[in-house]
Amino acid sequence: MNKFMRNLCLSAAVIGMGAGAVSPAAAQSGTSPELNDNKILNISHRGASGYAPEHTLPSYELGDQMGGDYIELDLQMTKDGELIAMHDETLDRTTDGSGLVKDHTLEEIKQLDAGSWFNEAHPEMANEGFKGLKVQTLEEVIEHFGKNKNYYIETKSPEVYPGMEEELLKILEEYNLIRQNGPSSRVIIQSFSEESLQKVHDLNGDIPLVQLIDYRTQATITDEELDHYHEYAAGIGMSYKKIDEEYVQKVREHDLLIHPYTVNDKEDMKRLLEWGVTGMFTNYPDVLEDALKELKMN
Ligand code: G3P
Numbered sequence: 243m244n245k246f247m248r249n250l251c252l253s254a255a256v257i258g259m260g261a262g263a264v265s266p267a268a269a270q271s272g273t274s275p276e277l278n279d280n281k282i283l284n285i286s287h288r289g290a291s292g293y294a295p296e297h298t299l300p301s302y303e304l305g306d307q308m309g310g311d312y313i314e315l316d317l318q319m320t321k322d323g324e325l326i327a328m329h330d331e332t333l334d335r336t337t338d339g340s341g342l343v344k345d346h347t348l349e350e351i352k353q354l355d356a357g358s359w360f361n362e363a364h365p366e367m368a369n370e371g372f373k374g375l376k377v378q379t380l381e382e383v384i385e386h387f388g389k390n391k392n393y394y395i396e397t398k399s400p401e402v403y404p405g406m407e408e409e410l411l412k413i414l415e416e417y418n419l420i421r422q423n424g425p426s427s428r429v430i431i432q433s434f435s436e437e438s439l440q441k442v443h444d445l446n447g448d449i450p451l452v453q454l455i456d457y458r459t460q461a462t463i464t465d466e467e468l469d470h471y472h473e474y475a476a477g478i479g480m481s482y483k484k485i486d487e488e489y490v491q492k493v494r495e496h497d498l499l500i501h502p503y504t505v506n507d508k509e510d511m512k513r514l515l516e517w518g519v520t521g522m523f524t525n526y527p528d529v530l531e532d533a534l535k536e537l538k539m540n
Pocket residue numbers: 287316329396432454479503504523
C-alpha cells in the first residue's frame with residue numbers, strides 16, 4: 243500500500259471514531275519523551291496537517307498514529323474567554339465563518355465547518371468525512387486524548403488576549419498536566435512573545451518553555467542571547483530555512499533544545515538531524531519517522 247492510500251485508510255479510521263471518545267491509542271499508558279539529547283521530538287504540527295484539516299481531531303489522531311511525540315496546538319481565545327485550537331486570529335481560512343475569533347462566542351464558532359476548506363484546498367487529500375468537523379477547545383482536545391498524551395502549546399497573539407496565559411495554566415493544572423521535579427513533561431509551551439513566556443514562567447516555573455524566533459534573514463545568534471533564553475526557556479524554535487549547522491551547534495553548546503519548523507521534506511529533515519537538532523515540527527510525522535529510521539536515530 244502506498245503512502246497516499248495508507249493515509250486515506252488512517253483518515254477513515256480516525257473519522258469513524260466519535261468526537262469525545264477516548265481513542266484506543268489514548269487509552270494506552272503513554273510515556274512522555276524526555277527533554278534531553280536521547281530523544282528527537284517528532285512534533286505533529288497542527289496535527290498531521292498535511293493529511294487532514296489542521297487542528298481537528300482527525301489531524302491530531304493521525305499525528306499520534308504516525309509517530310508524533312507531541313501534538314502541536316495553536317491557541318486563540320473566543321469573545322467569552324474560551325481557548326480554542328486555531329492558528330489564525332480570523333475564522334476565514336480554516337472555517338466557513340469570517341471575522342475575528344475574539345469577536346465570536348464559542349457557541350457561534352461551534353456552528354462552523356472546520357473541515358470542508360481542506361477538501362477544497364487539497365482535492366488530492368479530500369475526504370467526505372472531513373466535512374462538518376468542529377473547531378476544538380483546548381479542554382476538548384485534552385479530554386479526547388487524555389492525560390497520557392503530550393501537548394506542545396503555542397500562545398498565539400497573546401497581546402490580543404489578556405488573561406490567555408492564566409486561563410491556559412488553569413486548564414493544565416485542572417487536568418494535572420504539569421509535572422514537577424523531572425525532565426519529562428506532558429506539556430511544552432511555545433510562543434514568539436517573550437512577554438507571554440515570561441508570564442507563564444512567573445506563574446509556574448516547572449513548565450518547559452520554547453522561545454520561537456522569527457528571523458527575516460539568515461539566522462545568527464550571540465552567546466548573550468543564548469544565555470538570556472536559557473534563563474527562562476528549555477529551548478528555541480525558528481524556521482529551518484534560516485539556520486545552518488554552525489547555528490545548531492552553538493545552540494546545543496548552550497544546552498538549549500532546538501526545534502525548527504515546519505519541516506516537511508525528508509532530505510531537509512535528515513540534514514537537520516545530522517546537524518544536531520533535538521526535534522522538529524512537521525505536517526508529516528510519518529515522513530520524519532522514516533527519516534529517523536533511515537538514520538537509525540529512533
Ligand atoms: O510553533 C511552531 C510553528 O508552528 C510556528 O509557526 O505560524 O505555524 O504557528 P506557525
